Structure formats: structure tokens, C-alpha cells
Amino acid sequence: MENDTIVKNVKQHMTAICYKKGVDVLNKEELKKYIYAGITGCVIIGFGILLYFIIQKVEAIQQVIHTIIGILMPIIYGLVIAYLTIPIYNYFMKKIIPFLQKKLKSEKRVLFLGKVFSITLTIVLAIAVVAGLIAMVIPQVLESLTSIIQMAPDSYRNFIDWVQQIAEDNPELKNLIISSDMTSNMNDWFNSFLMPNIQKLLNGITTGILLSISNVVNLIKNIIIGIIVAIYVLNSKDTFVAQGKKIVYSAMKEEHAKLVIEEVRFIHKMFGGFISGKLLDSLIIGIICFIVMTILKMPYVMLISVIIGVTNIIPFFGPFIGAIPTALFILMESPIQCIYFLIFILLLQQFDGNILGPKILGDSTGISSFWVLFSILLFGGLFGFVGMIIGVPTFAVIYDIISRLVNHGLRKKKMSINTEDYKEL
Numbered sequence: 026m027e028n029d030t031i032v033k034n035v036k037q038h039m040t041a042i043c044y045k046k047g048v049d050v051l052n053k054e055e056l057k058k059y060i061y062a063g064i065t066g067c068v069i070i071g072f073g074i075l076l077y078f079i080i081q082k083v084e085a086i087q088q089v090i091h092t093i094i095g096i097l098m099p100i101i102y103g104l105v106i107a108y109l110t111i112p113i114y115n116y117f118m119k120k121i122i123p124f125l126q127k128k129l130k131s132e133k134r135v136l137f138l139g140k141v142f143s144i145t146l147t148i149v150l151a152i153a154v155v156a157g158l159i160a161m162v163i164p165q166v167l168e169s170l171t172s173i174i175q176m177a178p179d180s181y182r183n184f185i186d187w188v189q190q191i192a193e194d195n196p197e198l199k200n201l202i203i204s205s206d207m208t209s210n211m212n213d214w215f216n217s218f219l220m221p222n223i224q225k226l227l228n229g230i231t232t233g234i235l236l237s238i239s240n241v242v243n244l245i246k247n248i249i250i251g252i253i254v255a256i257y258v259l260n261s262k263d264t265f266v267a268q269g270k271k272i273v274y275s276a277m278k279e280e281h282a283k284l285v286i287e288e289v290r291f292i293h294k295m296f297g298g299f300i301s302g303k304l305l306d307s308l309i310i311g312i313i314c315f316i317v318m319t320i321l322k323m324p325y326v327m328l329i330s331v332i333i334g335v336t337n338i339i340p341f342f343g344p345f346i347g348a349i350p351t352a353l354f355i356l357m358e359s360p361i362q363c364i365y366f367l368i369f370i371l372l373l374q375q376f377d378g379n380i381l382g383p384k385i386l387g388d389s390t391g392i393s394s395f396w397v398l399f400s401i402l403l404f405g406g407l408f409g410f411v412g413m414i415i416g417v418p419t420f421a422v423i424y425d426i427i428s429r430l431v432n433h434g435l436r437k438k439k440m441s442i443n444t445e446d447y448k449e450l
Contacts, residue, residue, distance in 0.1 A: 103254025117143035299418040307337040324358045344374040
């Protein structure tokens with residue numbers, strides 16, 4: 026009996042030891058799996074609840090977002106101004122710092138004065154350029170718009186006379202017009218729809234000007250505050266960059282942090298290069314359009330040049346968006362000049378697409394024409410005019426991230442990352 030008791034105690038003791046070891050193994054090897062699975066499940070459930078809440082409260086959320094954006098609009102203006110003027114600021118810094126180093130011994134003083142002079146020159150130059158363009162362009166644009174509205178009835182009658190003259194010279198075309206009652210329908214449309222709406226448009230413009238005074242004042246206020254914000258951003262941009270790197274390195278492993286910083290640099294290169302290059306390209310196109318139209322003595326030169334230059338910022342669709350309304354303006358004045366204008370725009374856009382654009386931008390995005398078209402349609406549908414402008418560089422960044430992830434996965438499997446190798450697979 027005593028031996029049986031001893032054996033029983035030994036078995037119980039061994040069972041307890043084995044159980045403890047099993048628990049230790051479970052804790053070390055499997056407990057993390059259960060924890061990760063639980064966390065993943067909670068995240069998925071939480072994301073589902075959040076998505077359901079967003080769908081149910083989408084209008085309220087949009088209102089909150091619009092309110093926040095409205096409050097932060099001066100900051101947004103300031104960040105945009107600073108980002109667009111950074112190349113000018115860097116240029117002045119490269120020129121001023123060496124000059125000050127020859128005159129002063131204190132590095133702190135050199136850096137301080139270099140920033141002061143560079144920021145001052147950058148802001149003054151930017152304001153002078155914008156003010157000069159506004160003073161030169163806006164009055165002529167308003168004059169052209171007023172002239173178009175006032176001369177619309179006469180222009181329409183001249184157009185009808187031109188059509189009738191062509192019909193007189195071509196009996197078959199005349200018979201077609203008479204049989205289809207085209208002239209009668211156009212006259213009815215002109216008298217019953219166009220003229221009343223032109224008067225409404227004039228009244229609406231007057232009312233809109235009166236109602237938008239507060240908006241203009243608010244815009245001016247936001248721009249002034251934005252300029253002040255831009256000055257602070259330009260002065261502290263190196264500090265902001267260092268703080269951003271500090272946060273990234275604190276939150277991630279070093280190798281992952283380096284990848285994130287590398288991707289941010291790519292984003293800056295993509296957006297900075299594309300937007301600045303496209304602005305320069307569109308400015309040159311607008312100037313060429315102004316010069317050629319002036320030589321050809323076409324109407325509404327400044328208005329049309331501004332429209333062509335601004336819409337040219339939009340890749341792919343920009344030339345068509347700008348050419349259609351401007352051609353209609355000229356058509357009301359002279360159908361023959363409208364034909365000349367369309368031929369000129371076609372040649373101008375060929376020059377831009379094949380010579381000027383590649384010379385300025387190069388292969389800045391690295392994506393095919395199909396993805397350019399896709400990104401413009403997608404982001405233009407989501408964010409309108411701004412989306413059409415930033416759609417290409419934004420999609421290029423997304424494309425680059427996906428390419429990096431795909432190549433990383435293929436390298437882990439020791440497979441080729443060359444696309445050509447998969448065509449016959």
C-alpha cells in the first residue's frame with residue numbers, strides 16, 4: 026500500500042510537471058497566435074462598425090469635414106504657397122548664403138540673415154508675379170466677357186446670315202435646311218430661349234457680384250493669413266522635416282522607416298516636378314497662343330489665351346476642354362477664323378504633346394497613357410478640376426507603392442521582377 030501511494034504521488038507530480046511544460050510551450054508558441062487573431066478580429070469588427078457608422082452618417086461627416094476645412098483654409102493656402110515657392114526659396118538660399126559667408130563669421134547669423142533675405146525675396150517675387158498677371162489679365166478678360174454678352178445677338182444674326190449665304194451658294198444644302206425647318210427652329214430657339222437667358226445671366230452676374238463680396242473679403246483674408254503661414258513654413262521647413270523623420274523612426278523599425286522616408290521623397294519629387302513643370306508648360310502655351318492670335322488678329326485674344334493656358338494644366342483632356350468654348354466664342358464673330366483657330370490649336374497641342382511637354386516634364390510619372398487616362402477620369406470624377414490636375418501624380422505614387430509591394434513579394438519567393446518574363450508564362 027505504501028509503495029502504491031508513492032507511485033501515485035510520483036505520477037501526480039510528473040503529470041503536474043508535464044502540464045506546466047505544456048502551458049509554457051503554449052504560452053511561448055501559440056499564445057501570440059491567439060492574441061494576434063483576437064486583435065485582428067477586433068480590428069475587423071471595429072472597422073465594420075466604423076464603416077457602417079460612416080455610411081449612416083455620411084452627410085453629417087461631410088458637413089464636419091467641410092467645417093474643418095473651412096477653418097483650416099488659411100493653413101491650407103499657406104502650405105500650398107510654401108510648397109510652390111520652395112524652389113524659388115532654395116535658389117535664393119544657394120545664392121545668398123555663400124555671399125554672406127564671405128562677409129560674416131558667425132554661422133548662425135549667416136543662416137538667419139540668409140533665411141530672412143530668401144523668404145523676403147521669394148514672397149515679394151511671388152506677389153509681384155501674381156499681381157502683375159491679375160492687373161494685366163483680369164481687366165481684358167472682363168472686357169472680353171462683357172463684349173461677348175453684349176454682342177451675342179448681333180453675332181448670332183451674323184452667323185445666321187453666313188449660314189444663309191452658304192445655303193444660297195449651295196441649292197442642295199438650302200433645300201435640306203428648308204425641308205428640315207432648321208432656320209425657323211434656330212430663330213425660335215434664339216428668341217424664346219437664348220435672349221431671355223442672356224438677360225437672366227446678366228442679372229445673375231450682377232446679383233452674384235453683390236452676394237459674393239463677403240466671399241471675396243474672406244478669400245483675401247485667407248490669402249493674407251496664408252502668406253504669413255507660408256513665411257513660417259519656409260523658415261521652419263528643415264525643422265518640420267527633421268521632426269517628421271523623428272516620428273517615423275520612433276514608430277517603426279529602422280529599415281521600414283527608411284522605406285517610408287524614401288517613399289515620401291518620391292512623392293515630393295513626383296508632385297513637385299509634375300506640378301511645377303505643368304505650370305511652366307501651360308504658361309508657355311498660353312503665351313504662344315496669345316502671340317499667334319494677336320498676329321492673326323483674332324477676337325478675344327487675352328480671354329482665349331488664359332482659357333487655353335489654364336485648361337492645358339489638365340493632362341490629356343485639357344486641350345479639348347479649352348478649345349471647345351473658345352472656338353464657340355470665335356465662331357460667333359467669324360466662322361472662317363474659327364476654322365483657322367481650330368487648326369492652330371491642333372498644331373499647338375501637337376507641339377506641346379510631342380516637343381514642349383516631354384522637354385519640360387520628361388517621363389516624370391513613369392506610367393502609361395492608359396493609366397494617365399484612368400487617373401484623370403477617376404480623380405476628376407471624385408474631386409473635380411483639382412482632381413484632374415493632381416490625379417496623375419497621385420496615381421503614379423499609388424502605382425509605385427503597389428509595384429514595390431509586388432516586387433518585394435516576388436523577391437521573397439526568389440522569382441523574377443521583370444514583367445517581360447511573365448508574358449509567355
